[in-house]
Amino acid sequence: MYRKSDLSYETLMKKVDSPYTLVIAAAKRARQLNEGKKALIDDKGKKPVIVAIEEIIAGEISFKRKRVKSIK
Numbered sequence: 001m002y003r004k005s006d007l008s009y010e011t012l013m014k015k016v017d018s019p020y021t022l023v024i025a026a027a028k029r030a031r032q033l034n035e036g037k038k039a040l041i042d043d044k045g046k047k048p049v050i051v052a053i054e055e056i057i058a059g060e061i062s063f064k065r066k067r068v069k070s071i072k
Helices: 009-013 019-034 048-058
Strands: none
Touching: 009 019, 009 048, 019 048
């Protein structure tokens, strides 16, 4: 279980390359949890978004942003 200080912006930004990536990854994982996927950490009484963020901090889930070629 994590303390509130572990969920700080600074801690989260060490795990992702941008705030956008964090939002997308947490949202996708929270949807999976809502659809019945099993949590990879202790999830007793926690909302899916908090579980998703804690999984990101713990390194339990990985994500990769697709690189899009720019228009020239």
